[in-house]
């Protein structure tokens with residue numbers, strides 16, 4: 330299988346790249362700016378004996394994503410699975426939120442998913458086969474104070490993916506959402522400690538999730554074991570919904 334992963338250089342995306350390579354798949358991942366992390370990961374993932382490519386590509390830019398997708402299919406072959414993990418936060422109460430923070434989050438998180446899925450759905454539909462997994466968040470399902478921009482982008486991903494599943498199901502393409510809670514990555518590291526501790530108190534299992542635990546779910550969803558699953562939202566949050 331050939332898998333495409335956006336935002337693969339760090340965090341959850343990184344674990345997904347490693348897991349898919351371990352599963353025996355060729356993986357093309359993209360990152361925005363952290364070239365060192367991307368190169369280190371490409372080497373590590375390739376140790377599983379599959380082909381791994383790392384490309385600098387801003388998912389908010391439609392031309393960038395088209396170039397990345399075309400290059401991937403030219404170098405590796407037709408993409409069978411696409412996973413969108415690229416995402417950012419710009420947290421602030423709505424009344425203090427500058428338009429730029431709103432726009433950047435929506436462009437990266439939601440437009441980014443549109444750009445990747447459009448290219449993937451076109452290619453997969455032609456071959457009548459493929460699986461898409463989009464990373465949302467519990468914030469997109471339940472809302473979260475201080476994250477109106479982020480929650481809007483992540484809720485948008487859910488409506489988008491459910492629609493895509495209905496559109497592309499008849500052409501053999503599945504699309505699902507994974508909505509994580511608090512997962513131990515740089516993104517959570519950026520949260521003020523007091524806010525993190527307060528939110529952790531609401532997590533039934535009493536700990537942060539690990540990126541590998543999210544990657545396990547993604548690995549299942551892109552596989553044939555999930556052949557009858559599409560248009561679904563999978564929450565993975567240890568019992569913590571804020």
Ligand code: NDP
Nearest residue numbers: 336338339340341361362363387388415416466512514516
């Ligand atoms: P990280 O901040 O750890 O990593 C983000 C990744 O996305 C990096 O690889 C980064 O690249 C890449 N990226 C960011 N912006 C762009 C862009 N414009 N174009 C291409 N790549 C980009 O995030 P997480 O791993 O924590 O989050 C992954 C996904 O999971 C996100 O969509 C996030 O919203 C979601 N999520 C995370 C949760 C958590 O608790 N961590 C909870 C719920 C959802 P670079 O290294 O170059 O910066």
